[in-house]
Every structure is written in structure tokens, then in C-alpha cells.
Amino acid sequence: xxxxxxxxxxxxxxxxxxxxxxxxxxxxxxxxxxxxxxxxxxxxxxxxxxxxxxxxxxxxxxxxxxxxxxxxxxxxxxxxxxxxxxxxxxxxxxxxxxxxxxxxxxxxxxxxxxxxxxxxxxxxxxxxxxxxxxxxxxxxxxxxxxxxxxxxxxxxxxxxxxxxxxxxxxxxx
Amino acid sequence: xxxxxxxxxxxxxxxxxxxxxxxxxxxxxxxxxxxxxxxxxxxxxxxxxxxxxxxxxxxxxxxxxxxxxxxxxxxxxxxxxxxxxxxxxxxxxxxxxxxxxxxxxxxxxxxxxxxxxxxxxxxxxxxxxxxxxxxxxxxxxxxxxxxxxxxxxxxxxxxxxxxxxxxxxxxxxxxxxxxxxxxxxxxxxxxxxxxxxxxxxxxxxxxxxxxxxxxxxxxxxxxxxxxxxxxxxxxxxxxxxxxxxxxxxxxxxxxxxxxxxxxxxxxxxxxxxxxxxxxxxxxxxxxxxxxxxxxxxxxxxxxxxxxxxxxxxxxxxxxxxxxxxxxxxxxxxxxxxxxxxxxxxxxxxxxxxxxxxxxxxxxxxxxxxxxxxxxxxxxxxxxxxxxxxxxxxxxxxxxxxxxxxxxxxxxxxxxxx
Numbered sequence: 287x288x289x290x291x292x293x294x295x296x297x298x299x300x301x302x303x304x305x306x307x308x309x310x311x312x313x314x315x316x317x318x319x320x321x322x323x324x325x326x327x328x329x330x331x332x333x334x335x336x337x338x339x340x341x342x343x344x345x346x347x348x349x350x351x352x353x354x355x356x357x358x359x360x361x362x363x364x365x366x367x368x369x370x371x372x373x374x375x376x377x378x379x380x381x382x383x384x385x386x387x388x389x390x391x392x393x394x395x396x397x398x399x400x401x402x403x404x405x406x407x408x409x410x411x412x413x414x415x416x417x418x419x420x421x422x423x424x425x426x427x428x429x430x431x432x433x434x435x436x437x438x439x440x441x442x443x444x445x446x447x448x449x450x451x452x453x454x455x456x457x458x459x
Numbered sequence: 460x461x462x463x464x465x466x467x468x469x470x471x472x473x474x475x476x477x478x479x480x481x482x483x484x485x486x487x488x489x490x491x492x493x494x495x496x497x498x499x500x501x502x503x504x505x506x507x508x509x510x511x512x513x514x515x516x517x518x519x520x521x522x523x524x525x526x527x528x529x530x531x532x533x534x535x536x537x538x539x540x541x542x543x544x545x546x547x548x549x550x551x552x553x554x555x556x557x558x559x560x561x562x563x564x565x566x567x568x569x570x571x572x573x574x575x576x577x578x579x580x581x582x583x584x585x586x587x588x589x590x591x592x593x594x595x596x597x598x599x600x601x602x603x604x605x606x607x608x609x610x611x612x613x614x615x616x617x618x619x620x621x622x623x624x625x626x627x628x629x630x631x632x633x634x635x636x637x638x639x640x641x642x643x644x645x646x647x648x649x650x651x652x653x654x655x656x657x658x659x660x661x662x663x664x665x666x667x668x669x670x671x672x673x674x675x676x677x678x679x680x681x682x683x684x685x686x687x688x689x690x691x692x693x694x695x696x697x698x699x700x701x702x703x704x705x706x707x708x709x710x711x712x713x714x715x716x717x718x719x720x721x722x723x724x725x726x727x728x729x730x731x732x733x734x735x736x737x738x739x740x741x742x743x744x745x746x747x748x749x750x751x752x753x754x755x756x757x758x759x760x761x762x763x764x765x766x767x768x769x770x771x772x773x774x775x776x777x778x779x780x781x782x783x784x785x786x787x788x789x790x791x792x793x794x795x796x797x798x799x800x801x802x803x804x805x806x807x808x809x810x811x812x813x814x815x816x817x818x819x820x821x822x823x824x825x826x827x828x829x830x831x832x833x834x835x836x837x838x839x840x841x842x843x844x845x846x847x848x849x850x851x852x853x854x855x856x857x858x859x860x861x862x863x864x865x866x867x868x869x870x871x872x873x874x875x876x
């Protein structure tokens with residue numbers, strides 16, 4: 287059975303052959319981010335893959351993670367390509383280093399997860415919030431219910447975390 | 460990285476050449492199909508080489524389901540092929556296909572190969588899927604990790620690497636804007652260029668923001684056009700019309716570990732050239748210091764900078780200094796994209812930049828210099844606006860093709876005998 291939901295007015299369809307994504311987004315609907323963890327080498331990965339990118343092993347388990355991390359890079363979109371995003375500009379696409387597995391298996395590797403900056407309720411962040419977030423901001427995962435037993439992971443500022451004194455933001459001039 | 464032994468006689472250094480080039484106009488609104496565009500470009504390249512359709516028995520093309528297969532173009536031109544292949548892909552395909560052409564000729568599958576790219580990149584299939592042929596489909600598969608977040612265009616996908624480079628190395632928007640400035644100067648000497656107007660750093664920085672750090676003028680133009688190049692052996696090239704552009708080395712779609720747009724393998728400000736350079740320079744038998752003209756893929760100002768840096772034209776992290784130093788300007792030490800490139804001339808997924816370097820190596824750039832009694836252009840080497848864009852006495856060029864931060868191809872060519 288395909289899993290069918292809806293997000294920002296568009297159909298989301300995860301067909302029944304795409305078992306890893308069915309499981310990934312079903313776990314999101316439980317409110318905890320789960321990642322594939324290799325049964326051979328124990329390393330986790332994102333996004334979903336059919337084998338372990340670190341050792342090639344096919345078997346995996348789903349491991350719960352904190353869903354907390356630090357913004358590694360970002361872009362602030364002012365010209366939306368996709369029409370449904372036009373009313374949300376400027377919006378952030380964050381690339382976040384998850385706290386787990388940072389610097390493994392090699393120094394510059396991390397579980398880097400992309401996603402939009404949203405408010406605590408999962409709604410696209412307004413310009414005021416967009417203007418405060420940059421490289422170094424501590425963020426946490428929130429989930430937006432898409433119906434049909436699946437939810438989408440998104441990022442919001444971690445209100446309980448200790449934030450850096452200054453985050454790095456693109457500054458022209 | 461596995462070592463490539465540059466001393467082996469298997470690497471075909473200097474054994475093959477680009478002998479023919481063909482272009483259609485760089486327009487917005489070609490008014491014709493990719494089939495008609497592709498046919499015109501292939502015909503132009505075969506004629507340019509001084510070959511007949513019977514001489515060309517191999518064909519290669521690349522596209523993202525936005526073009527026309529080799530069989531159709533060959534059929535329209537009445538060519539009987541001994542080998543053809545149509546590949547998926549955009550940027551970085553040209554150089555990779557040059558390598559494949561050399562391989563299949565060497566293996567005896569055919570003698571001479573036409574490589575073409577035809578696209579209505581403005582009027583029919585736009586990057587990011589907003590053109591005439593776009594549709595609104597349901598979100599599934601990979602779209603759940605990208606398009607669902609409003610991350611679909613090349614700029615949106617690459618921007619994380621660009622921003623991180625600024626964070627890691629202090630690269631500034633002003634430095635990178637020089638890429639567009641210099642390419643626009645070159646385009647002003649290119650009668651074919653879609654945008655011929657010269658712009659300033661202020662023009663770039665005051666153009667509207669697309670997605671940080673990319674202003675409108677940091678992004679390439681979208682155009683309709685087709686290009687073709689003809690590859691054959693140096694042995695056959697001797698009898699043909701033009702001085703051959705001899706191929707010293709090719710790298711084809713060399714990649715970073717764990718290719719994905721989520722950059723698990725950092726540093727994300729390092730691109731595929733970091734790996735490709737080990738193959739390129741050892742196989743070519745020359746190094747970046749020997750190269751006189753570069754063609755560094757300018758889908759964006761930043762892609763030019765990142766590649767020049769990772770291929771070793773400057774130290775890692777000093778790309779901002781390199782591109783703003785003036786070294787890439789016509790008349791200076793190592794001009795880049797003398798046609799104006801994708802930022803100004805037109806967008807062809809890299810093949811036009813190879814054509815430009817072939818012309819440079821022939822010492823026969825198609826600028827506005829007067830044509831002499833011998834039928835050849837009398838190049839003035841006055842690079843002021845509307846003037847000459849031929850680089851004096853150029854012998855060695857490099858093309859650095861970009862697909863994504865994770866994948867790149869490259870080509871070193873030398874003026875033939």
C-alpha cells in the first residue's frame with residue numbers, strides 16, 4: 287500500500303516498493319527522528335539509502351536520535367522557483383550537523399540533514415526569525431503532520447539550548 | 460586515491476584531437492525543435508572539420524530528457540553510425556564524452572565521433588522545472604529530501620557549499636563578483652554572446668538576491684542552442700582543415716566520496732576537482748602553472764572560483780583572491796572563459812567552453828577583428844570593448860567542467876602540429 291499525505295497543498299506519495307522511505311516518514315509521525323543504522327559497522331546515515339555508504343552492507347535497523355544539532359550552512363531563498371514557496375520568501379534551507387556521529391567516520395563527516403527553518407509549530411519561519419539564524423545556531427527537529435501516517439521533519443531554533451554569542455550570517459559589504 | 464601512472468603508454472596522451480566545432484546561435488526562443496538545433500550543430504561541425512558525413516561514424520550526446528537522441532540526428536543527416544550512445548547528464552558531460560570517444564575509437568568500434576548537446580534551455584526545458592514542459596507532480600522519492608523544502612534549482616542545491624566557503628575562508632561577495640565582471644568584458648568582444656554588456660562589481664552586488672549568496676548576476680543566463688565537437692585521432696587530424704586541438708588528458712565525472720546533496724563527506728567547500736586534479740595533471744604531463752587559458756564552468760560565479768582553487772590554480776581558500784586579482788582577464792596571465800562563458804555567452808552545459816578553447820588553440824577566435832586577404836582574422840590583441848579576444852600564442856588550455864559540488868570533469872588540450 288502506498289502511504290499518501292499532503293504538504294503545502296501538494297500530494298505526497300511514498301509507494302510500497304520504497305520501503306525505507308515508508309519507514310522513515312512513518313517514524314517521523316511518531317514524533318522521534320529515526321535513522322538507518324548499519325548492522326555491520328553501526329554507522330547511521332541520511333538520507334535513506336539501500337546500502338551502507340561506509341561499508342556497503344545492506345541490512346540495517348532504525349535508530350532513534352535526539353534530533354538536535356548545529357547549523358553547518360544555509361541558504362536564504364529570495365526568489366522561489368517552486369510557486370508554493372513564493373508566499374514564504376525569504377525562507378531558509380538549512381543544512382544541519384546532527385549532534386550524533388559528528389566527525390565520524392572521518393574528521394569532516396557528519397549526519398547533515400537539510401530542511402526549512404520553521405517556528406515551533408512547524409509553520410514556515412517569518413522574516414524576523416529568518417534574520418536571526420545562521421551558521422552556528424542550535425536547532426532541533428520538529429515534525430509537520432502530512433496525514434496518512436507520515437510526517438515531515440523540519441528545523442526550528444532550540445529554545446532550551448545555549449546559543450552561541452554570535453552566529454555567522456551572510457553580510458554583503 | 461589510487462595513483463594514476465602518468466608514464467604508462469596506455470593513457471593516450473596526445474593521440475587524439477578535437478578537429479571540428481559547430482554552434483547554433485545563442486538565443487532565447489530558437490523557434491525550432493532540439494532535433495533541428497542538434498542537426499544544425501552536427502552539420503556545422505562536420506563541415507568545419509572538412510569531413511563528410513560518411514567520415515563520421517560515431518555519435519555521442521547528453522541530456523536530461525530535454526534533447527534529441529543521436530539516432531534521430533544521424534538519420535536526418537543520412538549518417539550510418541558504427542557506434543552511438545546517449546547519456547544522462549548536464550554539466551561535466553562534455554569532457555567525459557571526449558574520454559569515451561577516445562576509448563571507443565582506440566578500441567576499434569569507430570573512427571571519428573561527433574559529440575553534441577541540443578537544448579531549448581530557455582523556451583522549453585528550464586533548469587528547476589519552470590519552463591514550458593514542467594508539470595506539477597506529487598512529491599515522492601528524492602523529492603522528499605529536496606523539492607519538499609523548496610530546494611530544487613541548481614543554485615538552491617549548491618548554495619550550501621558556496622556559503623560554507625565564505626564562512627571557512629572569509630571569501631567575500633565582492634571578490635566573487637569579479638568572475639561576472641571579467642566574463643562580461645570577454646563577452647563584449649564576442650559577437651555571438653547573448654549578453655554583451657560589460658558590468659561592474661556594484662552591478663552584481665546590487666542585482667536582486669536569488670538565494671544567498673547568489674545575486675541574479677552571479678547566475679548564468681538560460682538560452683536555446685546546440686553545440687557539437689568532432690573527436691578523431693591525431694593521425695587523421697593531419698589531413699583536416701584546421702590546426703587540431705590535441706588532447707593531453709581527460710577526467711570524466713570524477714566524484715567526491717558519498718555523492719549526495721547532503722554533504723555527509725566534508726569539507727563541503729571542497730569540490731570534486733580536489734580528486735580530479737590527481738588524474739588530470741599527471742596524465743597531461745603539465746601542471747596548472749603551464750596552462751595559459753582556462754575554461755572553468757560558470758553556472759555561477761562561485762563554481763568558477765571553487766574549481767580553479769581545487770584544481771590547484773591557487774591554494775585552497777585563496778580562490779577569492781585569485782578571481783579578484785585580474786589574472787583571469789584577457790591580456791593578463793591566464794584568462795578564463797574568453798567567450799564570456801555561461802554567465803554571458805549562453806548556457807550549453809559546458810560544451811561551448813570547450814569550443815572556445817579549440818578556437819583559441821587554432822589562433823582563430825571569431826571576434827570582430829578584420830579578416831585578411833588569406834581569409835584569416837588579423838588579431839589585434841587589443842582587448843578593449845568590442846575588440847579582440849584571441850589570446851596571443853596560446854599553446855595550452857584547460858577546461859574544468861562542473862556537474863555538482865560532488866562531480867566534475869576536465870580536459871587539457873594543446874595546439875597541435
